[in-house]
Structure formats: C-alpha cells, structure tokens
Amino acid sequence: METNTVQIIELLSLEARSASFYMTIGATRNEGRTECVLEIDEPTYIQLVAVNPSDGERIRLSLHPKWDPYRQIYYSMVIKVNGDFNETLYFTCSEFYMDQLKRLKEDDDTVYHPMEAARQPAVETSAAPKAKKQAARVWRRGPFALKLAIFTLLAAAVMMGMEGKLLSDTQHAMNPPVNAAELAVRQDNVDxxxxxxxxxxxxxxxxxxxxxxxxxxxxxxxxxxxxxxxxxxxxxxxxxxxxxxxxxxxxxxxxxxxxxxxxxxxxxxxxxxxxxxxxxxxxxxxxxxxxxxxxxxxxxxxxxxxxxxxxxxxxxxxxxxxxxxxxxxxxxxxxxxxxxxxxxxxxxxxxxxxxxxxxxxxxxxxxxxxxxxxxxxxxxxxxxxxxxxxxxxxxxxxxxxxxxxxxxxxxxxxxxxxxxxxx
Missing domain, CATH: 3.20.20.370 (Glycoside hydrolase/deacetylase)
Structure with a gap:
C-alpha cells in the first residue's frame, strides 16, 4: 500500500460562492483522517446538490468515477449511511471533478483550499426544495448557465424515477455497474x-x-x-x-x-x-x-x-x-x-x-x-x-x-x- 493513501472520503458540506463551487470532505488515509476543501465544477456541484439532501446521514463519496459508453458521460456515486441502513445514489460528474479526486488520492496538497472556505455560509442541502432553488439560480448566470440548466433537465429526464441501490461493503461491492443508464436522483425513506x-x-x-x-x-x-x-x-x-x-x-x-x-x-x-x-x-x-x-x-x-x-x-x-x-x-x-x-x-x-x-x-x-x-x-x-x-x-x-x-x-x-x- 502506498504511503498515506486515501481510503475513504466523506462529504461534509457543499458551498457556492460567486462563480466558484466547493465541497468540504473528510479524507481517511493510512496515517489518519483530515478535513479539507476541494474546488469542483458547477455541473458536478448541481448534481451533488440533487442527490445530497440529508437527514443526518454520513455521506461517503466514491473514489472511482466511471465512464458510461452508452450515454457518453462520467458518473459516480454517494453512499448514505444511517445506522444499519445505507443507500447508494448516482450523479453525473466531470473530468475536472475526476482530476481533483485523482490529485487528492495522490496526496497533491495543491488541490486543497484553506479550511476557512469551509467556514463560509454553506448551501443547505437538507431538503429537496433548497436544491431546486439552487438549480433555479443557474438560469441567472448567463449563457454557460443556460447550457448547464438544459443539460441538467435532460439528465433529470433520464434519471427520473430511477433509484440506485447497489451492493455495498462485501463481495457484491467489488464491481458496481459500469453503465449508468438509469441514474438515481434519490431514494426516500418511507415509514x-x-x-x-x-x-x-x-x-x-x-x-x-x-x-x-x-x-x-x-x-x-x-x-x-x-x-x-x-x-x-x-x-x-x-x-x-x-x-x-x-x-x-x-x-x-x-x-x-x-x-x-x-x-x-x-x-x-x-x-x-x-x-x-x-x-x-x-x-x-x-x-x-x-x-x-x-x-x-x-x-x-x-x-x-x-x-x-x-x-x-x-x-x-x-x-x-x-x-x-x-x-x-x-x-x-x-x-x-x-x-x-x-x-x-x-x-x-x-x-x-x-x-x-x-x-x-x-x-x-x-x-x-x-x-x-x-x-x-x-x-x-x-x-x-x-x-x-x-x-x-x-x-x-x-x-x-x-x-x-x-x-x-x-x-x-x-x-x-x-x-x-x-x-
């Protein structure tokens, strides 16, 4: 095993400031756990907001995004853990996001942002309406935002109604599906x-x-x-x-x-x-x-x-x-x-x-x-x-x-x- 290899990353918060987007993570390495802030791109940020509404769960991020050759997109997943229950949700991501994870895994400290960034007001992600408001603000950000909003709507059409619950911490977690033809938006707990x-x-x-x-x-x-x-x-x-x-x-x-x-x-x-x-x-x-x-x-x-x-x-x-x-x-x-x-x-x-x-x-x-x-x-x-x-x-x-x-x-x-x- 390489020195200080990242083994697990946990999503702690998501933030949007001006034209920049960040996620605060806890990274568990061979030598212990640290918290840091990574910059991410806007499309991946919006996808994470869509799947991240949280009711107190711990949220693990996959370290291994994949390429879907059928939809011609990259995708990754979050695993929400609450007691003995967990669920896996999918989101589309970018090459920039993948590169950030790669640099994190390689312990490239130039990818980190100061922890002060994590102390700025974060975008709340505890409820779906808040995610919708964040997505709605995209329309006011110019031509790039318009393209992104159209992309998000098309992705939502593909993902609607599909919920991704995959095998987790055992032999069935060895290889999650390579194709994300039916990406998950979220999987609600039901009483x-x-x-x-x-x-x-x-x-x-x-x-x-x-x-x-x-x-x-x-x-x-x-x-x-x-x-x-x-x-x-x-x-x-x-x-x-x-x-x-x-x-x-x-x-x-x-x-x-x-x-x-x-x-x-x-x-x-x-x-x-x-x-x-x-x-x-x-x-x-x-x-x-x-x-x-x-x-x-x-x-x-x-x-x-x-x-x-x-x-x-x-x-x-x-x-x-x-x-x-x-x-x-x-x-x-x-x-x-x-x-x-x-x-x-x-x-x-x-x-x-x-x-x-x-x-x-x-x-x-x-x-x-x-x-x-x-x-x-x-x-x-x-x-x-x-x-x-x-x-x-x-x-x-x-x-x-x-x-x-x-x-x-x-x-x-x-x-x-x-x-x-x-x-």
Whole structure:
C-alpha cells in the first residue's frame, strides 16, 4: 500500500460562492483522517446538490468515477449511511471533478483550499426544495448557465424515477455497474406504518410501461387473475428500474435447495419473480430450473460459474455465457433472453457479447443485502425503509429470505404495486 493513501472520503458540506463551487470532505488515509476543501465544477456541484439532501446521514463519496459508453458521460456515486441502513445514489460528474479526486488520492496538497472556505455560509442541502432553488439560480448566470440548466433537465429526464441501490461493503461491492443508464436522483425513506391505503395508491399511481402484456397463469376453470405482468425490456440499454407503480422481485445465484420453496410462495400469492440462475448450479439442480419455468417464472442467465466476467478475455466470457445458456435451455426448451452480470460488473465488450446471444441486461436498484442477513427481520427492515415503487429488488436463495418472503410480498401488495417479471 502506498504511503498515506486515501481510503475513504466523506462529504461534509457543499458551498457556492460567486462563480466558484466547493465541497468540504473528510479524507481517511493510512496515517489518519483530515478535513479539507476541494474546488469542483458547477455541473458536478448541481448534481451533488440533487442527490445530497440529508437527514443526518454520513455521506461517503466514491473514489472511482466511471465512464458510461452508452450515454457518453462520467458518473459516480454517494453512499448514505444511517445506522444499519445505507443507500447508494448516482450523479453525473466531470473530468475536472475526476482530476481533483485523482490529485487528492495522490496526496497533491495543491488541490486543497484553506479550511476557512469551509467556514463560509454553506448551501443547505437538507431538503429537496433548497436544491431546486439552487438549480433555479443557474438560469441567472448567463449563457454557460443556460447550457448547464438544459443539460441538467435532460439528465433529470433520464434519471427520473430511477433509484440506485447497489451492493455495498462485501463481495457484491467489488464491481458496481459500469453503465449508468438509469441514474438515481434519490431514494426516500418511507415509514410504512404511517401510510394509509388511499395515499399509498395515489403515490404509486402507475406510469405506462413501454411494452408489456398481462400474464394469466390461472387454471381455465378459475377466473382469478394473476397479480403480475410480463415486461419485454429494451435491448439497447441496461434495465435498472421500473416506472412508478411497479415492482419486481429477482433472485440471484440459484438454483438451490430453496428454489422450489420460493416458487411455491410466489405461486400461492399469485405473483411471480425473475430467477437469474448460475449455469453450474442449474446443471446440479435441473429439476429446480424446470419447476420454476413450469410455474411461469422468468429464467435468466447469471453466468456459468458466477465469475467476474470483466476480468477475463472476450473468448473466455463468451464461452462462459453460452455454456450457461445451453444448460438452461436444455431444461426450459426456450431461449434465455435475460442476463445479469455477476457483481454487476459489465463493460462495452461484455454488453456486446450479451447482445450477440440475443439477451438483454437486467440490473437492479434495490438491494436488501439478504445474502448477509441472519434473520428475516433484517431483510424486512430494508423493505420498510425505502420506497418500493419502481424498484427492482435483488434477492438470493437462502433460508432467511424464504422466511421473509411472504411478508415481503404482502408489504408490496399493500403498497398497491403491480409485480413485474422480465422477457
């Protein structure tokens, strides 16, 4: 490890003075923690204001912004931590911002500004209306500001309704998604105990799906409708979230001894989920794959062996994905059309290979981190803290999740949401 390497940066405040913009950060290095002020550009500042409204959370900034080759933008993320709950939100950023972080990591003290800057009146970011006022002031700053405001509005159109909850401090945090096709604006905590049926229904009023059809899996003699729809997702972008009024449960890393139990619970509740199966496990549990398929669940590819595909060459991951498809299709007798990369790690070359296999990339924007939960209450707590509308939840096949699943489904039903599975 290099001497005095920056390991963590925490956002303490944002400030705007005249035509300059600053963020005060706490930087944790090998040799201890220091506070300093960095200058940032106006577009990145406005993006941070949009995702930063805080209710006392600690706010960590990613040290590793990324390039989205599809949208042709740089993006990064903030992680809000409040007790045992955390959420990850995305924002677009500039090359200047990336260069400032690089100089910070290299311990270049010329990037710092005096701490007196941090003592100037800061732009308050504790509520969304204040962020809107700050954004509105941009219109009075001349031609550059006008261009920036237009950019911000276009970015907001892309980001609207999409919330980025990624895996955090474990193996699933190894590689956050490289594509930010559905950037997050913010993810509000919800106290469901204070919600009444009518306000919930109004808040979760459905937005139109682009392409969907109702799925009716009830027996011919039954007139009961299933409480879910099937959505054909786009091939030219990654799917991170859903419109308001919809929700999706997805299960990674199976099949397993728990697959049938999960499917039975879903079927009994007249909903469905999407299962992203690992090819190697599908070879071990072919009956579980067949059972999920027969009950109308959506079956997707989660690689052959859950390896980090972007760490391998193109020939290697092409073989990996194709082998998983062949194993799954041998059981379902249907083409596999959905792919989720292990750890969310994907790049342009891998995405192109997924398209070559006639599949589409399905990501997620809600992560209860059930894979590390010991008790069902730990999983349920997450569902009650976030707005589920528009969410694609990533879950895993384990005992605590099975135990929590009936309560999860009932909670989502109480929010007047329509369940979605994917084509």
């Amino acid at each position: 469901s105990s204070q919600e009444q049926a009518a306000p919930v229904a109004a808040a979760n009023k459905k937005e139109p799906l682009q392409v969907s059809q109702t799925v009716l899996n009830a027996s011919p003699e039954s007139e009961e409708r299933q409480l879910y729809e099937r959505l054909r997702i786009d091939a030219d972008k990654f799917t991170y979230g859903l419109p308001k009024g919809y929700v999706a449960l997805t299960f990674d890393d199976g099949p397993s001894v728990y697959t049938k139990q999960i499917v039975d619970i879903l079927t009994e509740e007249k909903v469905a989920a999407s299962f992203l199966f690992v090819g190697k496990k599908a070879q071990q549990y072919p009956d579980a794959v067949a059972y999920a398929d027969e009950q109308g669940m959506s079956i997707g590819n989660h690689s052959w062996d859950h390896t980090k595909l972007t760490a391998h060459n193109q020939k290697s991951y092409k073989t990996n994905i194709h082998k998983a498809n062949k194993t799954l299709e041998a059981t379902t007798k249907e083409p596999v059309t959905i792919f989720r990369p292990p750890y969310g790690a994907i790049n342009a070359a891998l995405a192109a290979n997924v398209l070559d296999e006639d599949m589409k990339v399905l990501m997620w924007n809600r992560d209860p981190e059930d894979w590390k939960a010991d008790k069902p209450e730990d999983i349920l707590r997450y569902f009650h803290k976030v707005d589920p509308s528009g969410g694609i939840y990533v879950l895993h096949e384990k005992a605590a999740t099975v135990e929590a699943l009936p309560d999860i489904i009932q909670y989502l039903k109480d929010q007047q949401l329509t369940f979605i599975i994917f084509n």
